[in-house]
Amino acid sequence: MTTENTSLAGRVCLVAGATRGAGRAIAVQLGTAGATVYVTGRTTREKISEVGRATETIEETAELVTAAGGEGIAVPTDHLDPEQVRALVGRIDRERGRLDVLVNDVWGGEHLIGSAFGKKTWELDLAAGLRMLELGVRTHAVTSHTALPLLVRHPGGLVVEVTDGTAAYNATRFRENLFYDLAKNAPIRMAFGLGKELEEYGGTAVALTPGWLRSEQMLTTFGVTEETWRDAVEKIPDFAISESPVYVGRAVAALAADPDRHRWNGRSLSSAELAGEYGFTDADGSRPDAWGFIVAGETGQPDAADYR
Template sequence: MPKRLEGQVALVIGATRGAGRGIAVELGAAGATVYCTGRTTSRQRSPFGRPETIEETAELVTAAGGTGIAVQVDHLDVEQVRDLVHRIDTDQDGRLDVLVNDIWGGDPYLGDFRLPFWEHDLPRGLQVLHNAVDTHIITSWHVAPLMVKRRRGLVVEITDGRPDEFHDHLFYDLPKKSVMRLAVAYAEELGPHGITGVAVSPGWLRSEAMLEGMGVTEENWQDWYWREPEHRPPDWLGSESPRYTGRAVLALATDPDVSRWNGRTVYTRDLAPVYGFTDVNGTMPGHGIYGGDVLNDQLPRQEDYS
């Protein structure tokens, strides 16, 4: 593919796995230099205990055609974030074109989704807010001066759901809505300096943890649907790979008129027909075959779309 981001610099926080990894790889495929941050390295795992590492993500970025740079950072640590941004400023001569705030870090703390918020453990609930919101604000606070100085840049908040819907319970809904409001704040405060802020919401994301929980891989992810005929959750067939989220962010990063999205929350499935990108299997989740065909139980097996 054309190196549409050649010479540009991106920072993807929370790039260890999931959407963050997919976004980093797609930006790399377009030729960008991508700083990939997270807490899990080949030498040290985060408290979540997942095996994916930031070095692996950086290697995937480089293999895709970009330059991947892995940096271990705890984005709740202000000094670590300050040092990271200083390094980018020094190494890239003050250039940072794209910031993607993808840190979530909430799953181990959420508890039973069927319980009302007052029956959840308060410290654990507050930790979700620290992990999923404070990290974004701390990073944007340090990055903003670089972008303002150059009067250009894109800041993407990765979220879930729509602004007008309540999502499960307070400790899940509030952080997801908070980063949507961050996009609004960026539009108001950074917009006059030529910087665009957008919140992007994937659909049902086939993250590494999700695939592992279903007992499948990205290569055979539809098998879970066909293996559970008595359940057959149709939404699973409309799920999205992390690379689909990456292609949505790439489309925004290469759009000369990206400011039209300033302050908005948009779904990957809404951006796909506007920009004409597809998921890795050539489909466009949320459209076409993932409409009536699924609901009518007429969707062919994976190999028919390979």
Template structure:
């Protein structure tokens, strides 16, 4: 079903991970999807990863949508401005904005207090995780609000309820991910008069390219990682949160979620979608009820 045929989406930060999964699922629903990032087949970002925006665009096309790759550094105002001028000129509209810009895994140090953490890396992390989202929204929202029912999805790690009572292992990481949640709420207040919706969304334990490499597995044999980390059985593919975004974008009553902090597992229960393997993982309930209580890995009732 092409529930998003005729719709135009911008997935900012779609080179890999959740951004790629979201772009592909929006394409599978029939959308035209602009995918942005710094790494192309001809130049790489400081990340120095092999994934490219061209690959993402090709996956969108294979899924049934139209993928358009545009190299953008979302800290560079003129590049973001030019991107939106490009979309306006070619499409005349923007229906979905997904702010998934990140690229800072190598910037933070787990369980290192702020006075010992590299200040340069910490401040760079905040630029990549927060400033990029603000800059992109500044230039994208004038086009999005021209049509009613536009949707903004701010991608983060953890829901507001989950993060509220938990320290996320690094001052800079904690600030970044919680700031994005608050940003979505603030945007919801500004967009509501235009009949548009903003919300924050988190995947669960996501099998990104980096995570698969960490466990020396591929998506096809990801369960083998449970030998090293038994709780990895609750993990989900990037396409799972992608299906969450596609479901939100196709929901005529998406405004009911305005300002809320949501998870892929929560929305799977609401909209009925499943992960690529047919399962429906509920990561945050698993984290709370199994991992944090010291129970052994057990998937029954959580997948």
């Protein structure tokens, strides 16, 4: 008897922004379930994006998807360029004739944050702030506008808007500065609006946030690896509640495989919430609830172990 996961065999997925972090993990977990996954980004083995990291490429992501059991296809794409996105969607249509899952994970704005958190709007670098909105909002709008006609061709499509923070958390808190706040709240509203538009096609749109994500970039910042990440907890105790990208990847794969996922339509979700619903764990077997821990920390001193 085989234990191979083929729950998404025959499904065609597009993960926009799959070079690293959550996007890469989502693509790999969809591949683990047997899906065909088109992965996009701006960093390739020949060219590095403005993020400035040559250590992760979309070609590598595609290879990881294939090694996991799916079929990974890397397509270099700048999602700010409608022509490039049209070419991408046209290729998917020609090669597969359908699109079942669209994951809007494009971001790449970490290098714009720097010391900008906590500053007033008029103290910020305007060009950097507007670039943040381009990367985190315009890219998602361009991609949805272009890809959704293919997705609605077959009923039951899924759109996942990846962001930072749940609707409940963000609604009563100002997220660091105006531009970041706008960039991370817009996908939540996009999921709500797209959910309304997709309803007549049997489609589902959700916003999804990881917790404190141990992305490749975050690990580099703290001078640790995925194997040694706990070494950073001594200096940054709250890092104990962090989660690997696998966690949010498994959340998307579980959503995509759920025939009753429409019950989530228009909702804002977290990786921890979906772990409780679907029963999956992070790579280490734990179920971290970063947002629960963060909220508890506003009025007390919670133990991270109680939220894993």
